[in-house]
Amino acid sequence: MQFATLALSALSAATGVFGAPTSQQANSDLVTFGVMSIRSASPVHLTAWGAAHKGIFTNLSTQDAECYNGPAQNSATFVLNKADGTLSLYTDGKPWQQLFVDRSGMGQGMMQYTTGAEPAPRNAERSGWAIDEASQHLTFGGSDAFLACPSDGNSYRILPYVGIENPAGYTGCLGIAARVVVAENPVKCLYSQQ
Secondary structure, three states, X not given: OHHHHHHHHHHHHHHOXXXXXXXXXXXXXXXXXXXEEEOOOOOXXXXXXXXXXXXXXXXXXXXXXXXXXXXXXXXXXXXXXXXXXXEEEOOOOOOOEEEEEEXXXXXXXXXXXXXXXXXXXXXXXXXXXXXXXXXXXXXXXXXXXXXXXXXXXXXXXXXXXXXXXXXXXXXXXXXXXXEEEEEOOOOOEEOOXX
């Protein structure tokens, strides 16, 4: 784990892209950040999370996002509302895109996002997100355990771990932690909705 911390520190210093998690907005309850997967000696170690097709992935070749105040990004920026424990994608708010998790037997931890007034599925949970101050890991439901499951090409679908090693028909899933890193100059994007 010391190697992972050292590698992340070196990457941050070399690129100047990441800083300590702080609010990038006027509301102190809102924290804007990116996420990197932590799993030493794996294809997902230190890879940024992206958003596409209503899901969260790592190692995406492209996000197909429409970005407003900068060039297209190949990683997503998230906004945590500390007051209500909800997690959204960093957009201009028109429309907003908010994450949910379905921990039911049918959902098996599936994590997706809705756009605008689109309703979440019946068993969806929108709240429960936090940043563990000691580890700087993203948590859901009090746990920092996530899975990265092989998906299309070299990408991996990200899901919170809900006690199922290979959820929703995925196989070869890797247990990961989600390290919070704040982009110095976040770019607002509208992520693909299909």
